[in-house]
Amino acid sequence: MGTVTKGIFKVGETVELKVNAVQRAATAKNHSATHLLQKALRTVLGSHVEQAGSMVSEDRLRFDFTHFSALTAQELERVEALVNEQIASNLNVNTKVMNIEEAKKEGAMALFGEKYASDVRVVSMGDYSKELCGGTHVSNTGIITVFKILTETGIAAGVRRIEALTGNGVFAYYKELENELNLAAKTAKTEPAQLTSRIEGLLEEIKAVKSENEKLKSKLANSSLGDVMNQVADVKGVKLLAVKLADVDMNELRNLGDQLKEKLGEGVIILASAMAPDKVNLLAMATEGAMKQGAHAGNLIKELAALVGGGGGGRPNMAQAGGKNAAGIDSVIAKAQEALSGQIK
Ligand SMILES: [Zn+2]
Structure with a gap:
């Protein structure tokens, strides 16, 4: 098959064919x-x-x-x-x-x-x-x-x-x-024959760094918590610990909550952390003993989340919520006693 790219030719003319x-x-x-x-x-x-x-x-x-x-x-x-x-x-x-x-x-x-x-x-x-x-x-x-x-x-x-x-x-x-x-x-700074073991080594390193990072985050959250056990309040015979934090994500909030529950023995914990001016994490936890006296983490969260422009709920023993207004965190802490008081029989 050929295509005429230049000029014209007619039937009967002699043409030269060149094959590449x-x-x-x-x-x-x-x-x-x-x-x-x-x-x-x-x-x-x-x-x-x-x-x-x-x-x-x-x-x-x-x-x-x-x-x-x-x-x-x-x-x-x-x-x-x-x-x-x-x-x-x-x-x-x-x-x-x-x-x-x-x-x-x-x-x-x-x-x-x-x-x-x-x-x-x-x-x-x-x-x-x-x-x-x-x-x-x-x-x-x-x-x-x-x-x-x-x-x-x-x-x-x-x-x-x-x-x-x-x-x-x-x-x-x-x-x-x-x-x-x-x-x-070259990019992995090794020879082709060692590339696979180099990648395996790098993956191990990433894993170790990630785990180290998790530990540091948890340490940081703990130190931002400081010594809070002296902030424990007594609400009609139920211990309440309501704490304001900064830059602690929901995962870490739950870890902290678990640790504080251990220290507290029985009672209610409320944690509020601002991640940004428009991003708030709230967590509430109630122990067996506190629930028997009427405490309900889900209902507490529902009431307190409104103060930071959020909503949420959850089980009687554990609940979490997000909020859009970090400026409301102080009123969450201030209102916590009253909210819990309304639940205790
Ligand atoms: Zn063929």
Whole structure:
């Protein structure tokens, strides 16, 4: 196929045809490889495999075929190895024009549903492959040099697609991978052979740093709490500890609450922490003994969260809420006694 890019020519004129030899040779390698690939697929997967389409260019090949499921890594490996074995075997490629019936009798693969003339061209590669084909081929499979499958995907129900490379395309592919690997190793400050153990080491380090960070956060929360046990109030015989904090997230608030409950023995704990002027975390906890006297953490939170522009609720023993107004935290602490007092029988 040609395209007129400049000028015009008429029927009857003499034209000079120039074929790009490099492009043609690379395309021939890819085309011949599709014949080896079809046979290898039939050998590995079964004779239900039929060509459903094919595209060859100078830099890659695509082969569509009928098969009901994705190929396993092992199947792909076997197919690729089989094709490379035929390449290494230096099989001669022969073309012969013969009668279609004769060709079929010799077992030449034909395209399903395709209409053929009475005389057809048969392309054979040693005893390995025999197909009806009019395309351009290498004269010996050794010229293909090497074959590498890139991807295997489904393109329609029962139709799979393999994309692959041959010859210089394979070398360019591995060169690119090598460059990528070297760059990754350099970035990780190691050699390619040590890259995996280096990554494992880094992951271990991240894990250790994360755990150290958690410990520090918890320490920080504790120190921002200071010595609060002297702030314990007595509300109708129930101990209440209401504390204002800064920059303590909900997770850490729960940890602190648990620790304070231990120290308190029995009672009610209310913690309020401002993360930002418009972000407040509230937590309320009540022990067994406090609940028996009427304390209800969920109801306390519901009442107090309103003071910081939030809402929330929860169980009698534990409840949490978020708020939008940190300026209201002082009134939460101030109102806590009164709120609890209203619950105690
Ligand atoms: Zn062909």
